[in-house]
Amino acid sequence: MSPKLLHHPDGITAVDTEYLQPGHAASHIIQDAGRAAFVDVGTNYSVPHLLAGLEALGIAREAVDYVFLTHVHLDHVGGAGLLMRELPKARAVLHPRGAPHVIDPEKLIAGSKVVYGEERFQKLYGDLLPIPAARVDAAQDGQRFRLGGRELELIHTPGHALHHYAVVDSAHASIFPGDTFGISYRETDSPHGAFITPTTSPTQFDPEQLIASIERMAAYAPKAMYLMHFSRVTDVPRLAEMLKVQIRAIVHIAQRHAAAQDRYTAIRADMLDLWLGLAHEHGVPLSDAQIATVLRGDLDLNTQGLLVWLDRLKRS
Numbered sequence: 001m002s003p004k005l006l007h008h009p010d011g012i013t014a015v016d017t018e019y020l021q022p023g024h025a026a027s028h029i030i031q032d033a034g035r036a037a038f039v040d041v042g043t044n045y046s047v048p049h050l051l052a053g054l055e056a057l058g059i060a061r062e063a064v065d066y067v068f069l070t071h072v073h074l075d076h077v078g079g080a081g082l083l084m085r086e087l088p089k090a091r092a093v094l095h096p097r098g099a100p101h102v103i104d105p106e107k108l109i110a111g112s113k114v115v116y117g118e119e120r121f122q123k124l125y126g127d128l129l130p131i132p133a134a135r136v137d138a139a140q141d142g143q144r145f146r147l148g149g150r151e152l153e154l155i156h157t158p159g160h161a162l163h164h165y166a167v168v169d170s171a172h173a174s175i176f177p178g179d180t181f182g183i184s185y186r187e188t189d190s191p192h193g194a195f196i197t198p199t200t201s202p203t204q205f206d207p208e209q210l211i212a213s214i215e216r217m218a219a220y221a222p223k224a225m226y227l228m229h230f231s232r233v234t235d236v237p238r239l240a241e242m243l244k245v246q247i248r249a250i251v252h253i254a255q256r257h258a259a260a261q262d263r264y265t266a267i268r269a270d271m272l273d274l275w276l277g278l279a280h281e282h283g284v285p286l287s288d289a290q291i292a293t294v295l296r297g298d299l300d301l302n303t304q305g306l307l308v309w310l311d312r313l314k315r316s
């Protein structure tokens, strides 16, 4: 197996997890002074690619100290139980609200089957393995972890999910934001740089929290963000602004159609229009049809998340 690797500065490597299609989801390996950590891992089907990535980098499985799991959505955490079996010294690190769900994944499985259905769930994720409680650490806001010679700070970043944290590597002006800093596929890059969209997927999207988390991360003045979807972006202040503008616009779209007969179709169509307009403005070198294809899955998930959010507003 030859894993697809992207070699970045500062001992950081992206491994394509081969989730859905190449270029969609990246796990990151951080190396420092002979020790290593993963940030997010993909699904069970990603694990062979991750292990091949370690081997290609010459990292022994015993040298992995941490598996940082930014949140418990299955494209990030689904393969963690299987991977941990291969990494004898590693500890899995999660938000205190996320940790119980990798120790006992029954709720995660049930929740995800609601979104995807039984058959597609199996195809995407397979059988989730639990991680023994003794190998799981719950990270408090601001807690620091030493990896080789570097210090990583974990900060709680709700908004995409309540149980979300980001990994801050201050010495290298880098942050691993999970899904809190949106989605930016490399095929939508233009001469002006990266194009980015927020992710509002089910079931804990909260616009005010998300904007606050983006501002908190931007306040570290990072030079690079290492996104799961998809890997390194720079020009962080411009992207932060682009995300905040879109979060407000998407929330406005959702509220405008809150009472529509087919909320799903109406919200999805307006979000696509918003994204096509912004993509053109940005000079994304793809046709409308190609952009709609690249962003199709995110349009679906974002719309589902917005419906859940609207229903939660109604109840409160």
Ligand SMILES: [Zn+2]
Pocket: 071, 073, 160, 161, 179, 201
């Ligand atoms: Zn997510």
